[in-house]
Amino acid sequence: MFTAHGHGRGLRRGLAVGAAATLVGSLVAGCSGGADSGGAVEISYLVPNDATGVESAERLISAFEEAHPDIAVDLQTQPDGTEGDNLTKTKLATGEMEDVFVYNTGSLLQALNPDQTLTDLSDEEWVSHVSDDFLDTVRTDQGLYGAPTGSSFGGGILYNVPLYEELGLEVPETWDDFVANSETIARERPDVTPVLQAYGETWTAQMLILAAHGSVAQEDPGWAERFTAGEAKFAQEPALAGFEHLQEVHDAGLLNEDFASLTHDQALRQLAEGGAAHYPMLTNAAPAIAQNNPDELDDVGFFALPAADAEHTAATIWQPGAVYIPSSTTGEELEAAKTLVEFITSSPEACAIAQDTGVATGPYVIDTCPLEDGVPRMVEDLQTYVDEDRAEPALEFVSPVKGPNLENIAIEVGSGIRSAADGAAAYDEDVRKQAQQLGLSGW
Amino acid sequence: MTTLSPPGTLLRKEAAGTTRRRTDSSYPLWFAVPAAVLFLVFFAVPTFASFWFSLTRWTLFDVEFIGFDNFVQFFREPQLVTGFVNTLVYGILTSGAKVVLGLALGVFLTSPILGRGYLRAIVFFPVLVSTIGVGITFKVLLDPFDGVVNRVLGWFGVDGPGWLTDPDLALLTVAAVDVWKGLGIATLIFIAGIVAIPQDYFEAARMDGASGWQQFRHITLPLSMPATGTVVILSLIGGLRSFDLIWAMTNGGPGFTSDVIGSVIYKQYQAGFYGLSTAGNVVLFAVVAAVMVPVSLALRRREQEL
Numbered sequence: 137m138f139t140a141h142g143h144g145r146g147l148r149r150g151l152a153v154g155a156a157a158t159l160v161g162s163l164v165a166g167c168s169g170g171a172d173s174g175g176a177v178e179i180s181y182l183v184p185n186d187a188t189g190v191e192s193a194e195r196l197i198s199a200f201e202e203a204h205p206d207i208a209v210d211l212q213t214q215p216d217g218t219e220g221d222n223l224t225k226t227k228l229a230t231g232e233m234e235d236v237f238v239y240n241t242g243s244l245l246q247a248l249n250p251d252q253t254l255t256d257l258s259d260e261e262w263v264s265h266v267s268d269d270f271l272d273t274v275r276t277d278q279g280l281y282g283a284p285t286g287s288s289f290g291g292g293i294l295y296n297v298p299l300y301e302e303l304g305l306e307v308p309e310t311w312d313d314f315v316a317n318s319e320t321i322a323r324e325r326p327d328v329t330p331v332l333q334a335y336g337e338t339w340t341a342q343m344l345i346l347a348a349h350g351s352v353a354q355e356d357p358g359w360a361e362r363f364t365a366g367e368a369k370f371a372q373e374p375a376l377a378g379f380e381h382l383q384e385v386h387d388a389g390l391l392n393e394d395f396a397s398l399t400h401d402q403a404l405r406q407l408a409e410g411g412a413a414h415y416p417m418l419t420n421a422a423p424a425i426a427q428n429n430p431d432e433l434d435d436v437g438f439f440a441l442p443a444a445d446a447e448h449t450a451a452t453i454w455q456p457g458a459v460y461i462p463s464s465t466t467g468e469e470l471e472a473a474k475t476l477v478e479f480i481t482s483s484p485e486a487c488a489i490a491q492d493t494g495v496a497t498g499p500y501v502i503d504t505c506p507l508e509d510g511v512p513r514m515v516e517d518l519q520t521y522v523d524e525d526r527a528e529p530a531l532e533f534v535s536p537v538k539g540p541n542l543e544n545i546a547i548e549v550g551s552g553i554r555s556a557a558d559g560a561a562a563y564d565e566d567v568r569k570q571a572q573q574l575g576l577s578g579w
Numbered sequence: 580m581t582t583l584s585p586p587g588t589l590l591r592k593e594a595a596g597t598t599r600r601r602t603d604s605s606y607p608l609w610f611a612v613p614a615a616v617l618f619l620v621f622f623a624v625p626t627f628a629s630f631w632f633s634l635t636r637w638t639l640f641d642v643e644f645i646g647f648d649n650f651v652q653f654f655r656e657p658q659l660v661t662g663f664v665n666t667l668v669y670g671i672l673t674s675g676a677k678v679v680l681g682l683a684l685g686v687f688l689t690s691p692i693l694g695r696g697y698l699r700a701i702v703f704f705p706v707l708v709s710t711i712g713v714g715i716t717f718k719v720l721l722d723p724f725d726g727v728v729n730r731v732l733g734w735f736g737v738d739g740p741g742w743l744t745d746p747d748l749a750l751l752t753v754a755a756v757d758v759w760k761g762l763g764i765a766t767l768i769f770i771a772g773i774v775a776i777p778q779d780y781f782e783a784a785r786m787d788g789a790s791g792w793q794q795f796r797h798i799t800l801p802l803s804m805p806a807t808g809t810v811v812i813l814s815l816i817g818g819l820r821s822f823d824l825i826w827a828m829t830n831g832g833p834g835f836t837s838d839v840i841g842s843v844i845y846k847q848y849q850a851g852f853y854g855l856s857t858a859g860n861v862v863l864f865a866v867v868a869a870v871m872v873p874v875s876l877a878l879r880r881r882e883q884e885l
Binding site: 545 | 652855
């Protein structure tokens with residue numbers, strides 16, 4: 137975070153000078169009475185303050201300004217995570233939001249009150265190229281608000297492939313197979329951790345629950361809808377299984393000794409280097425592995441979180457973030473903003489930049505930007521599930537309701553402080569609060 | 580003003596006297612206007628606005644009046660029960676430890692010892708460091724496997740616990756760090772209190788053959804009562820409102836085991852439940868007031884008796 141900050145500083149100073157120059161220019165133009173003699177339209181573009189995001193945004197902007205010399209783009213950054221959520225809400229509520237901004241899709245978008253605060257983009261040309269699974273995560277009954285940025289990613293188990301080959305293990309199709317594999321690893325290779333958990337970063341604790349939704353949706357296709365209506369609960373099967381698995385891996389002693397303090401990056405490193413066999417995680421971990429363990433990137437494979445019954449086992453798919461235009465942007469800025477959104481979404485330049493700056497984490501959601509050859513092993517594995525139609529969107533993209541305390545409840549269940557049934561009931565209570573805040577009926 | 584107050588009890592006369600003295604001041608009243616405006620805009624208005632928002636479901640975009648539902652919900656928060664108990668435990672523990680250790684250090688650092696000024700500076704040093712910095716530093720030092728503390732314990736064959744990851748220990752560990760950080764202020768107040776005790780008492784006691792302990796028990800302890808009261812009040816309020824150190828070290832975790840009222844409120848705000856977190860602040864205000872008013876009254880009575 138600090139490096140990204142320092143990195144952006146020089147740029148921001150440069151932009152500030154540019155902005156000042158444009159401001160003076162437009163003031164002079166205003167005095168002379170000719171609005172159109174001022175030259176370029178200036179719009180602002182807001183991205184989260186992480187290193188790769190800022191880097192690709194800088195490259196995007198320079199490519200865009202080359203293609204559209206009449207539009208100048210001012211790059212702004214803000215923190216990621218809950219701090220960014222609050223900033224975004226505050227800016228939208230006060231009409232101070234940048235002209236184009238990057239934000240999450242799915243349940244987090246619903247909390248922005250999009251019908252009032254965002255510009256409807258359903259008439260744009262690129263919409264027809266984007267997958268329906270993605271479009272469902274950026275629309276309401278009244279409009280379509282976001283254009284995709286980046287590739288989708290999958291949730292399940294990341295595993296160490298050489299270890300599986302060494303011990304002659306098969307990719308497990310049921311939860312019992314998974315536990316059996318883990319026990320074999322514990323027996324044959326006592327120096328290897330069967331299942332990694334990294335509660336030093338709390339968000340990672342949710343994976344066994346969130347990535348179980350693929351199986352839940354296969355077993356009971358109407359579950360998400362009934363969940364949104366307040367009828368289906370986590371305290372009942374099939375959704376309870378996620379909490380039970382979390383408790384089971386702890387109680388069976390399959391976890392790393394330092395599960396309570398290990399961080400996400402440390403866990404990825406252990407997994408890539410063969411110190412651990414399984415890590416419940418998302419395939420968007422690929423860029424981090426590519427950076428820290430470039431030679432071992434293809435030693436890490438992916439399989440869907442196994443369900444009790446093999447026929448329900450399915451990968452859970454997360455949709456990428458999106459770019460939005462707030463309703464406070466109007467006039468020629470709105471036109472310029474729409475041009476930028478189109479460029480980010482569907483220009484060949486943007487696709488090339490996306491494939492160049494990061495490592496793909498899963499399929500792209502727009503058909504103008506296909507996956508290149510030579511993607512990481514885990515992404516290939518994920519693609520197999522997608523091709524076989526054994527993939528379901530994560531719950532946060534099919535229901536607006538996600539309780540804020542899931543990670544802490546998951547940590548309690550996953551470290552033996554609370555039982556699975558108790559944890560699931562506590563989460564149902566947490567979810568009720570969010571549903572009420574959203575003003576849903578039936579809660 | 581004076582014409583309005585009828586002649587009556589002594590108390591009323593006193594009050595009227597104060598008022599008259601204040602209006603007779605050589606400064607005109609409108610000198611207070613800038614301060615009053617700042618106070619109204621930045622303190623009074625937000626305070627009353629928060630009482631209103633605590634009765635609403637507030638998304639920043641919409642406000643819906645829901646009566647006392649937020650308070651009902653807040654008291655149903657699963658973390659809140661732990662949070663309440665933890666807040667009291669934390670407040671009382673840190674406050675108690677600061678009084679005992681601060682008094683001991685205060686006595687030690689007022690006695691004629693070598694390098695007294697240097698030692699005083701050392702004790703006060705942690706106060707000057709940023710709380711978040713202290714939290715992050717100790718988080719690294721106390722890492723159960725790679726941390727310096729457990730490594731050093733390992734040299735002596737002691738298997739150090741997960742200071743911040745063991746649910747039974749996390750809160751106590753943070754409280755200990757809080758004491759380390761806040762002890763300097765408490766010691767400083769006690770030093771000031773002890774130094775202010777006239778030396779005549781000690782001389783007289785020594786003439787009568789009082790031992791060191793007797794001097795401490797019968798002179799230092801009772802006569803530093805005002806200092807003790809100040810330390811108790813300051814550290815108890817600080818402890819009940821504590822948030823930054825806990826957030827930097829554990830985020831209220833593991834799970835909810837080291838949550839205090841302050842961190843529960845912050846989590847509601849983070850989650851976008853603005854009305855609910857405002858209601859939580861109103862509750863915190865009430866709790867701090869309910870604990871502090873009797874404590875401070877009792878301490879003041881004690882001082883007057885002396």
